[in-house]
Amino acid sequence: MTRFLFDTATSLDGFIADEANSLGWLFAVPHGTTPDDELLPSGHRVMVEGSTTYEWLLAESDLLAHPEKWHEFYGDRPVFVFTSRDLPVPEGADVRFVGGPVADALPVIRAAADGGDVWVVGGGDLAGQFLDAGALDRIAISIAPVALGAGAPLFPRRIESDRLTLIEAKAVGQFARVIFDVQRADAPE
Structure with missing residues (x-):
């Protein structure tokens, strides 16, 4: 069964990118450029990201001039990019x-995942749209x-504690890793 996972790094004060939409701060953390395997999801077949994340990655690693680097980050997985631009x-x-709305794209994303997981890479607002x-x-x-x-907030949505169940909390190198399962909101009566 396909699961949608929002897996990201954040600053201590809750930002996933700085005011210039850069992740450079993250790569300055010891082992930030080569994160421990425990800090990355595994088993996902599809990745999803917003246009800001996509454009930053293209520019930061000069992926248009060096397309071979694409496979270092993404492998052969399909990457869905939410955007209204070419x-x-x-x-x-x-x-x-x-x-358009995330709900409208869910069938095609699930089909591409073929029962595997979907990694919602970022940003926080896009992850919030998946929650919504x-x-x-x-x-x-x-x-x-x-x-x-x-900067860009981790999760610009209100989520009450009854929707989140802590699964794991541990130190991984210089990072604190916390994982929550998300409970579905009750359907309106």
């Missing part, structure tokens, strides 16, 4: 652009020893 695609990359659509099953957060003061 964006470039690295040669040989399986990038699928989708627009009733399709977010797990939230895994790697908290870095950095405070940014401002």
Whole structure:
């Protein structure tokens, strides 16, 4: 059964990117460029991200000029990018652009996952849209020893404690790793 996982790193003060939408702060943390395997999801067949995350990754690693790097990050997995714009695609990359509400894209994403997991890479608002659509099953957060003061929030939604069940909390290198299962919201009567 396909599960949707939001797995990301955040600063101590709850930001997943700085004010310039950069993740450079994360890579400055010891082992930030080569994270421990425990800090990355496994078993996912599909990745989903927003256009800001996608464009930052393209620029940061110069993926259009060096498309061979794409496979280092994504492998052969399909990557769905939520956007309303036409964006470039690295040669040989399986990038699928989708627009509109997350709920409308769920059938095609589930079909691509073929029973495997879907990693919602980012951003936080996109993960919130998966939550709003009733399709977010797990939230895994790697908290870095950095405070940014401002930036893109981890999860710009209110989620009450009755919706989250703590599965695991542990130290992994310089990161605090916490994992929550997400309970479905009660259907309106």
